[in-house]
Amino acid sequence: MSEAGQPLLRIRNVETYYGKIIALRGVDVDVFPGEIVTLIGANGAGKSTLMMTICGSPQARAGEIVYDGNDITLAPTHEIMRRGIAQSPEGRRIFPRMTVLENLQMGALLVDDEHFDGDLERIFTLFPRLKERASQRGGTLSGGEQQMLAIARALMGRPKLLLLDEPSLGLAPLIVKQIFEVIGELNKRDGLTVFLVEQNAFHALKLAHRGYVMVNGKITMSGTGADLLKREEVRAAYLEGGRH
C-alpha cells in the first residue's frame, strides 16, 4: 500500500521507440491515489504510446515507471496488469468473436470468481445497454457500445489504477457526458484512480484534478484541470472550436 503523498504511478524520464523512431522523449508524470489525471494533446503526440508503455507493450527504452512502489518498467505486460492496472485501450480492442459476456469474463480473468456476479450486476447498472446485448458478439456492437464494453471490461478487473485511452472517441455528445459521469462517480465513490488520455480536452480538464499537455512526445505543461483550462496556450491549441 502506498503512503499518503506517494504517487501510485510515477513515470520518470521515459523514452519509448518504435524501431528507430522515438515516440516519447523523456516523459515525467505522477498520478496520486484517488486522483483523476488527464493527458491531453494532438493526434500523434504520443499519448497512447505512453498508455501502452505503462503496460509494458512496448517497453520503455530509458527511464523508469514505478507503480505502487515497485519498478515495473521492464516487467512483462501480463504481470503488470496483475498488480491492479487495467486499460481501456486505443481502438477499444473488443474481442469481435466473443460475446459481450465473454468479453467481460475476460476482463475479470484475474479476479476471484466469487466477485463476478456482483461486479457484473454493478457494470450492468452503469451500462444497461450492455445487459441487453450480453449474448451478442462483440464485433456486432456499435462504436459507442464497444466503447462502453471496453470500459466495462477494464472495470471488471477491479483495478486500482484505470487507464482510459480516449473513451469519448467517436461517441455522441450525450454518451460522452454519460461516460464522464460514470468515471467521476467511480472516482468519488470508490476512490478509483484514473489516468485519462483525451482529445476532448474541455471535458477531460473539467473532470480531472490535474492535467498534462503532451506535444511531440514531451510534456510541455501541467497543472490543475481548472488552471490548464484558463491558460491561453491550452485554449488556443485544444479548446477553441472544440467546446461543445
Place this chain on the structure above:
Amino acid sequence: MLEYFVQQLINGLTLGSIYGLIAIGYTMVYGIIGMINFAHGDIFMVGSFIALATFLILTSVFGFVFLPVVLLIVLIIAMLFTSAWGWTVERFAYRPLRGSFRLAPLITAIGMSIVLQNFVQVTQGARVKPLPPQIQGGVTLMEGSTENGTILVQLSYMQMIIIFTTLFLMIGFTLLISRTSLGRAQRACEQDRKMAALLGVNVDRTISLTFVMGAALAAVAGLMFLLLYGVIDFYIGFLAGVKAFTAAVLGGIGSLPGAMLGGLAIGLIEVFWSGYFTVEYKDVAAFSILAIVLIFMPSGLLGKPEVEKV
C-alpha cells in the same frame, strides 16, 4: 448393396476419427499463432512410437497382462511424453522466431519435421515395428446375401473404441474451449494477442498450452493408429500429417468443429473411393475434393470469413 455401403461408412468414420484428432492440433496452432506446424504429423508419429515402447515395456518387462489397464497407462504416458515433445518444439524452435517474418517459423517447422523423422529413424531403426493385434472381435450389425455369398457388416471393438474415444475427446475439447477460462484465454489470444496480455493473460504460456493440447491429441491418435494397423515406422507422420492438414483446411482452418468434420470427410472419401473405385487413386480423390471445395468455399466448410465489422 446397403451392407457394403454401411461397412465402408464404419471404416471411413474410423479412419476419419484419427485424421480429425490430428487435424485439431493443426487448426488450434494455426488459430492462435497463424502458423502451420508442419512437424505436427511427426509429433503424432513420435506419439505412436512412445505408445509402442511403453506397451512393450509394460507387458514384457513388468509383466502386466490386464489389457485395459495396460492401454490406459500407455495412453497416459504417451500423452505426457508427446506433450513434452510438443512443448519443447514450440519453446526452442518456434518461440524464438515469433515476431520475425511469416515464413521463418514455417521453414523451421519443416526442418523440425525432418529432425523428428530422422531422430526416430536413427534411434529406432528404419524397419517397420509390428504389434500383434491386441483388441479382437466385434459385433455383426447386418447380414445380407449376394450372388457371391453372404456379406457381414461388422463393427470391431477396436473401431468402437476409436469412434467413441474421438467423440468423447471432441465433446470434452469443445467444452474446454467454449466454457473454461483457459479456453477463453486461448480464443482471446487468437483474436487479439496484445489485448489478451492487457487483461493479464500470459500469452506465451497460453500458446505453449495450445501446442501441448494438440500434441496430447496426436498421441491419442498415435496409439489408435498403432492398435488399428499394428505396424508403425518413422514415416507414418508424413502422410497422416498431410491428410490431417488437408482435413483442417477442408473444414476451415482455425475452426475446431471444422477440423473434425474435415477429418471425417477425408476419411470417408478415401475409404469410399477405395471401396467403389480404385485404392491407388484414393489420395488423388481426397486432394481433388479439397481443391474443388476451396474453389467454391475459400475459407473451408466451417471457416470464418476474414471480414469483420470494426
